[in-house]
Amino acid sequence: MxxxxxxxxxxxxxxxxxxxxxxxxxxxxxxxxxxxxxxxxxxxxxxxxxxxxxxxxxxxxxxxxxxxxxxxxxxxxxxxxxxxxxxxxxxxxxxxxxxxxENSISHSIQDYVGKIGEVTITIPKNGYGEVLIKIGASQINEIAASYDGEVIKEGTKIVVVEVKDSTLYVSNFDS
Incomplete structure (x- = not known):
C-alpha cells in the first residue's frame, strides 16, 4: 500500500x-x-x-x-x-x-448610453464629430452625431442619449 x-x-x-x-x-x-x-x-x-x-x-x-x-x-x-x-x-x-x-474588462458600445463625455471634434448639425467618454479608468474616443440636430462645439460637455449603427447620438449636457 x-x-x-x-x-x-x-x-x-x-x-x-x-x-x-x-x-x-x-x-x-x-x-x-x-x-x-x-x-x-x-x-x-x-x-x-x-x-x-x-x-x-x-x-x-x-x-x-x-x-x-x-x-x-x-x-x-x-x-x-x-x-x-x-x-x-x-x-x-x-x-x-x-x-x-474573474471578470472582463471588455465593454459594449451600448454601455455608453447615459455616460457623460466631452466633444473633442465639433459635431456639425447633420454630420459627425468625435467625443471622449470615460469608462472606468480608460478613456475612449467614439464617433458621435447630434441627437437634437444642433451643432455641438469642441470642449462642450455631452451626455450619450442613444447608440445606433456604431454611432453615439449625444446631446448637450447643459440642455
Missing amino acids: IEIFWGCFIFGVLFTLVTVVFGDIIGSFMDGVFDFLSVDGLDFLEPVTLVGGLTIFGGSGILLTQYTSLHMTAIIILSVCAAILMSILVYFIYVKPMKNT
Missing part, C-alpha cells in the same frame, strides 16, 4: 510542478478538456482540488504509515478524510474566491 501512497504523492507533486512551469502552454492545449466537470452543482471538481486531494492522500498515507502503528485500514480512512478536508479547504479558500474575481 505504501507504493500507492508514494505514487499518489509523486503524481501530485509532478502535476503541480508541470502546471507551474508550463501552465499557460498546457492550458491552451487542454482548453475545454475539463469542461465536463463544470456541471451545475459539481463545480468543486476542479483539477486543483482533485489533484490536491490526491497529493494529500498520498502524503498523509506515507506519514501515517511511517510514524504510527495504526492498522492499514485506519491509515487509509484517515488519509481519505485528510484528502477530503484539504480539498474542501482548497476549494473554499482558493478556487471559489478566484472564480468570483
Whole structure:
C-alpha cells in the first residue's frame, strides 16, 4: 500500500510542478478538456482540488504509515478524510474566491448610453464629430452625431442619449 501512497504523492507533486512551469502552454492545449466537470452543482471538481486531494492522500498515507502503528485500514480512512478536508479547504479558500474575481474588462458600445463625455471634434448639425467618454479608468474616443440636430462645439460637455449603427447620438449636457 505504501507504493500507492508514494505514487499518489509523486503524481501530485509532478502535476503541480508541470502546471507551474508550463501552465499557460498546457492550458491552451487542454482548453475545454475539463469542461465536463463544470456541471451545475459539481463545480468543486476542479483539477486543483482533485489533484490536491490526491497529493494529500498520498502524503498523509506515507506519514501515517511511517510514524504510527495504526492498522492499514485506519491509515487509509484517515488519509481519505485528510484528502477530503484539504480539498474542501482548497476549494473554499482558493478556487471559489478566484472564480468570483474573474471578470472582463471588455465593454459594449451600448454601455455608453447615459455616460457623460466631452466633444473633442465639433459635431456639425447633420454630420459627425468625435467625443471622449470615460469608462472606468480608460478613456475612449467614439464617433458621435447630434441627437437634437444642433451643432455641438469642441470642449462642450455631452451626455450619450442613444447608440445606433456604431454611432453615439449625444446631446448637450447643459440642455
